[in-house]
Amino acid sequence: MEAFKKLTGPILVLEQENIDTDQIIPARFLTATDFDGIGDHLFADWRLDADGNPVPGHVLNEARARRSQILVAGHNFGCGSSREHAPHALLGFGFRVVISSQIADIFRNNSQNVGLLPVVLEADQHARLLEMDGEEICVDLEQCEVSVRDADGSEQSWPFSIDPFARHCLLRGLDRFDFLNQAEDAIVAYEKNL
């Protein structure tokens, strides 16, 4: 997993609420046995027509979409299935951060496991970001804050909370499996009592 500390860059906004994992990666792309190239199918039914050609005018088909590493999405992002293909598709497309006012449990867990940073902001802060498509912001995991620039040039920072262990692993690019592996003695002891 690639470490994540701090990222400054333009945001891409998808303001739709309740974006589910079937939208992020439709089920027909789940028959592969690895995650290679899965980013090419991100939001396939929104961004591509039945022949696989880009839908003209869709924000995800703009040149900036592939350059943007921060996705800001409507409330309750990532609901639905447990497919880890969803965060992998977002990473494969080029995103490192997804920001919303609510992120579904399993998707959030999966994201943290594969190195995509899920950030949940307060509703008013989130609403503000939804109006800032294409503008630059800074996401700082060390400080746990998102910074935006006001029209007058002054900076505003919003704190966010994240599971401390997920933060620890993301900051260092650590595989959570190693922590689980260190629990071997405790697992052996538990199994003795089964």
Add this chain to the structure above:
Amino acid sequence: MHGEKPVSEPESLFDKLWKSHLVKAQTDSTPAVIYIDLHLVHEVTSPQGFDLLRAKGIGVRRPGRTLATLDHSTPTLPPDAEGRRPYYTSQARRQVQTLRDNCREFGIQLHDWDSPSRGIVHVMGPELGATQPGMTIVCGDSHTSTHGAFGALAFGIGTTEVGHVLAKQCLLQTKPKSMRIKLEGKLADGVTAKDMALNIIRYLGMNGGTGYVIEYAGKAVRALDMEGRMTLCNLTIEAGARAGMIAPDQTTIDYLRGRPMAPQGADFERAAEKWLQLASDAGADFDSEITLDASLMRPAITYGTDPGMSVAIGEPVPQAATHSQAKALRYMGFSGGQSMQERQVDVVFVGSCTNGRISDLRAAANVLQGRQVAPHVQMLVVPGSESVRKQAESEGLHATILAAGAEWRLPGCSMCLAMNGDLVPAGSTAVSTSNRNFEGRQGAGSRTLLASPETAAACAVLGRVGSVADLEPAREAG
């Protein structure tokens, strides 16, 4: 006070299961390590999990606690004369072969095509008695919540975690919050567990359960049979909660007695005694408590693109209040205030881990008995497992279904997520007994209305949206 025994704090079902599976307690900076009693595996979300084992050079820690099946990518049409199964793509065929190879390499029991028990993972586990009260159960599938119907703590995980469980039989978890939903009163005749679940999701919203484990309690829940309880717990994820659970009672015990993987004889009676102790203690604490009156619930059908967007059959489509709701109505081709009964139905799907069990097929067949599916409707009935298929065929349900003009298929997830080629065409309207009405869920451009098996069968006969109450009396059997 000196000399008195300490009084233990009352605990919920969830608290008891969480505590009894703690390998290492949670700290301020690290998650808990919890032990997993049963790991269910299918072909779609497991390949990269097995790759983790190979990368680390390790095996499956507890093959005996791991159970695999083929369900998602499998065709529901029979093999050809040479025995070749009609897989949708060569990649799907390869994915199934990959699970077969992985199970052989790592010594895991796989219910392959030749198994009389093969089925949708959440239908098969309970049928075999592999699912038991007091267990922790995971699977790389969000509808693992189904198994909570037995008083298990069961939830879906991602593929990285599938690898973790294969390797260590444990998971890193932070304790979720707890919610109890009490369903008081009695469901009216013709109102099913599916309708109850859709009513609850409508009430909570599709994110109202996020961060919670939900325990269902109350008279209306106790009155449900195990298959109804599975339907209710299955749909818990559609309100955003990872797990739904119901305390084990006599209904649970009666269902499990004699199942092949359940304890047998005196062991079973001992286990049953323990299972009955799992119920939440009086005074147990929940982070949130809700009471709903089940007697007010009516048969429900969805009109939008999330399972929370439902109405009682007969109610008009609600007006859109937000941009997202307006987008959902546009996708579905509905407008606010419109009667749903005007909508022509093109496809009807009865099946899935939500409603693909024997009672669901009986309910659908009962409606189809002496009636015909409307000529313009394609109706698929897909049993949830080989056991369900055999039982249905022994009762002659398949004959009723075929005589009505519907198709009788082989078990699998099928049209619920349409990754096996059982597709709803773009722009077509399907009434489905499955769990998700997301955009394109049943095929790109498909429009899904979720309902109970009774309602789905009625819609197939009517050729439009309606309920059992709208049907003409059935033709007498000759």
